[in-house]
Amino acid sequence: MKARDVMVSPVITVSENSTIHDLAKLLLANRISAVPVVDSGGKVVGIVSEADLMHRSETGTERPFSWWLALISGERALAAEYIQSHALKVKDVMATDVQKAHPDTPLVEIADMFEKKHIKRVPIVNDAGELVGIVSRANIVQAVASARPKLEISLPDTMIREKLITELKKQSWSHVHKLNATVTNGIVDLWGFAESEKERQAIRVAAESIPGVVAVNDHLMRETAFIY
Known part of the structure; x- marks a missing residue:
């Protein structure tokens, strides 16, 4: 099987300038855990998930300041945590190192990506780099569940x-x-x-x-x- 056989299309997306508040409402309304971030040309520039919203100032769940963490991680890491908990726009909290695949990518390669990269979803892009679908771990499980057993004759x-x-x-x-x-x-x-x-x-x-x-x-x- 290939990515095109199991991918979800069309894909729900957000733009870089979408607000965190709108992102949260979008995830809840569509019962999804992540969305690709696309530019005006439909190309993937990032991905943002519910994990990016776990430590937020709005809910008082931002990580408390720690001198020990400051000594170990440095000021740059603390600044990054502040951005993650206080940013108002998606572009400031999204992951930009996105693993992508083509519609003709064999499903086994995508399964390997899930396992080796410790990710849960892969955006599918065409030859022009435009987003055309997305494959999640759940889609592979669905493929397993819907697969029909092979009708084979019993052997002597x-x-x-x-x-x-x-x-x-x-x-x-x-x-x-x-x-x-x-x-x-x-x-x-x-x-x-x-x-x-x-x-x-x-x-x-x-x-x-x-x-x-x-x-x-x-x-x-x-x-x-x-x-x-």
Whole structure:
């Protein structure tokens, strides 16, 4: 799947000169947690979220002054905190280092961005850099929930075993030469050794994913059990 398959479009946005008050009302009215900030040409210049509104002077939640923090962080950091809690315009609190993607970006790359960059949403821009959609973590979860199971014909026992061994040989984590599998009436019995609990679990998952498998009996042993 690609970004275009799950992205939300059109996108609710704000401008740099929108007020913090209007931003808060927009988030509440649309039940969203963040919005991209765009310029007059529709290009993304930032993103602002509810997290940017947590420590505000209007609610008395701004961070208290700390001499210790001043010594550690310096005056520049304190000035930045003051801006975050007192600014009236979106441009002063928005994040400007925005991760973006193209509509044809594979969904796996966006999932990697979420994980590696610790972000929750990615604006989608076209070749001209104009905002055309947005993908959030929730959109990927929705794609998983709406995916229909593949309609696959159950395989006979010999083919189940062959498919399992072939699949394991393709995986770098698998030590397929240390295990054996027998299949009887769709029931897979796994024998041999696994070098870790995760490998053991992954082997079971691989077996359970094969059409025609009705049960998996795990007899695998941890190789470390024999180290004294």
